Amino acid sequence: MMYNNEHFEPVITPNVDKPGCDTLDFYLKNEDGYKGLEKALKMKPAEVVDEVKKSNLRGRGGAGFPTGMKWSFMPANPVDKDGNPKPKYLVCNADEGEPGTFKDRLIFTKTPHRMIEGMIIAGHAIGSNKGFIYIRGEWFKETRLMQKAIDDAKKAGFLGKNILGSGFDYELIIYRGAGAYICGEETALLNSLEGKRGEPRLKPPFPAQVGAYGMPSCVNNVETFAAVPYILLKGWEKYAKMGTERSGGTRLLGVSGRVNKPGVYELPMNLSINDVIELAGGVKDGKKLKAVIPGGASAPMLRADECGVLTDYDSLAKAGTMAGSGGIIVIDETVSIVEAAYTLLKFYEHESCGQCSQCREGSHWLARMFKRILDGGGTQDDLDYIAKICGNMAGQTICAFADAVTGPALSSVKKFRHEFEELIRNGGIDKTRAHTHSHINEGAHV
């Protein structure tokens, strides 16, 4: 069909529609469960890292950093200043909080063992005996499911001491966040894990040197871990072939907004955004597509005419946006871009951790400015000043939050300036709507 990719097969979601797919029995029976682990444990850690490196797996959390490379940054035998060996930690970032992103939740609820298996393999690869799963605070049910999955895996001997007779010990600990978006940033997550304020740390040192509890740590996304068993089981070639030259495998895309069939889709990366929208049943009610946010709320918007771009990391980066966490938000012609952008900015205003001057004050300032424009108090100067504020924020702070704020703010003003100007001219969103309605009614009369 339209996948247009003879190598493609679902890596993570082949059976998520089957009943009982989250159980250990199902995973063992139908999905070659923990076979990848079995294979990995027979390999040397460096070989596992090499396998993942060759598979071109890139981090699925948003930044798209090559996973194998990240694992290889972990020091082999870290020692403290007295010469005692230091433990290494593996951390799973399950703080999925990006507006428009809901792919990790699917893994948690439908195929948790795949992720657990991936984590154990990663633990073996980087030489860690303890892993933390940092779960978003709002995920009550998901936490329960994951805890059950961990308990089951432990009972079956996939976790704990001497896993599958290999002599490798592994332990997984669940830690629930308190509901802060910024704790999805890896160093803020580590701070939060340690019980501190969830504020990103200054880098360097990077987590691979000083991570959780001061020990070398590796933080990966849920989807990244979930892809690892497949790579080990089926080999890196098969995985790499599915993707593009620089990015292997498939991506989970959470399509939401004004489409007929919103949901999580596992797709190869050689599909364009238009293809994805078509797969998701097309734009709702046959309306015209206006804009797409291709990678979660932080990704700059694309106009409808730019949606031919492929969904892989490099193509999207070339188009001036980013693949991010795979949350595709579809916006149709009935939606006011200013209102949509304000909704996102309100979120960012609320979620900035408040460390860096630019981000703390800027996210608030932008949200208030958009609100004022919506309420009819905007001026032409405001539009230029929004660009200036964004310029002062982006790339100037400790973490990428400030850049994320400028994503929707700057792209909306740049690409949909006429909508802002219309609001300024008409004196706000309400008056603009009234104006449009009366216009339509008049047309009907004629």
Add this chain to the structure above:
Amino acid sequence: MSNTEIEIKKPKMDLNYTSNKKPVHSDTGPEAKPLPKVTIDGKTYEFKPGDTIMEVAERYKIHEEIPRYCYHPGMPIAGTCRMCTVEVEKAPKLMTSCSTPAGDGMVVHTKSEKVLKSRTGVMDFLLTNHPLDCPVCDKAGECKLQDYNFEYGPSKSNFKEEKRIYEDATTKKLSDKITLNMNRCVHCERCVRFTDDVTKTNDLVMVNRGWHKELEAADPDKGLTNDYQGCLTDFCPVGALTMNDFRFKKRAWFLEKKASICDRCSKGCNIEVHSDSDIVYRYVPIHNEMVNGHWMCDEGRVSYNDLMNPLRIVSPLLRHQDSLHSTTLQTVLGELKSQMLSANSVQLVVGTDSTREEAALLKDKFSDSLGKKVDVFFHNGTHGVSTSKDDVKLDHLLRMKDHTANTRGVEETGLAPLSGGQVNADIVVLFRNGRAAVPSMKSDQKVILWGVWTYEEVKALPTQNVLGVIPGHATIEKSGSFKNADGIVQKFHPAITHRGGAVSAHQVVSTLKSLN
């Protein structure tokens, strides 16, 4: 350490940021390795491996080129205010100079167009929610928000929204010493890091996040509990944390600033005396790595109130019939000398708050000036301390048990301690600078008071048989030197001019000698 002598000097730089980092030079010799070099604004500087860019700048006293809010040399690095960003060649983004280690061959620009634009941006953001209440703010005149805005800020703001207002923000009392005005805060969090890492009392926290972020006492019922709260107002770059003791007393630009030494305990913290028309308004610490670092305790900080006390005796007094009367120094000294000469025995008790010079003078010259053998002892008596052996640290930072400044210096002159803290002579001369305790005595003991005394202290004496009072200079009014608890000798000069009738010990001794 015991032979170290330093002279207290007023630093050229801003008090809060002073750093004692010195330029480094490569070793010479055949085996010597050259030190790494970094180029800052076109000039090349050698540095110690591990230095950050800011520290290199501090070494060569060019750090004033780099503005900063959250960075403080006495605290861990936060890197959050983003004011100190500089351009490093080959780095894609601007780097925070406080946290970026200098590298060999690195080329740094502190004033490039990109840097200045970023600083203007930060100022624009910080000023959006600042109340701009400089006319009623105590920090005005020494405020970093003012200074940096003058230098880097945008000429006008486009902020048209409503400003952030914290509830009860303007008069929140964090303790009886400190008032917080949260509206003025720029969220540099120096105060939080200070209580976390310097005093280790953890009594300040930031609550909430984003632009609602608010400073609060960790335990709002207790408030601030540490003994170094005054330091918060020193390094707070804006007027968010102000000291109740100084609040609304004086505009900063009227203050004359002279270096001196705090005589409140045996630590001898280096201070700057801020005065106007010889009235002292506050003490602030001067950075001295060997003595007090960047800090000083609250007890010392407000101790200027003792010598600004309106009840301090500043003119010579002589007993006539039943009360003390003000008269000339000549009259007082003449009368007292004849009384001392006719007494069977005279003791001189030198307080350990005297300078080394005073103690030596009294030991060697007092008997001679009187023409009569006088037994000279020293006495401390503060908090049960009699000699420097009893002195202990009260916390991990600065505070000492001995509340006089020069116990070790006075001991060094060879004087003996007053045995049992009990005086025993017909007439006892008590010489002190307002810090040492009064020794115990009989209720009809004849005493001559010399030095810094207040009427309250005279009234509280065990005896009311005071023959006369010879007023003397307090520490910040004279020159001299103290030897502190760590054996460091510190010289100091007058920070203010004494405007009353007090005279130096030297003048008293020479006058006594000249009288017949």
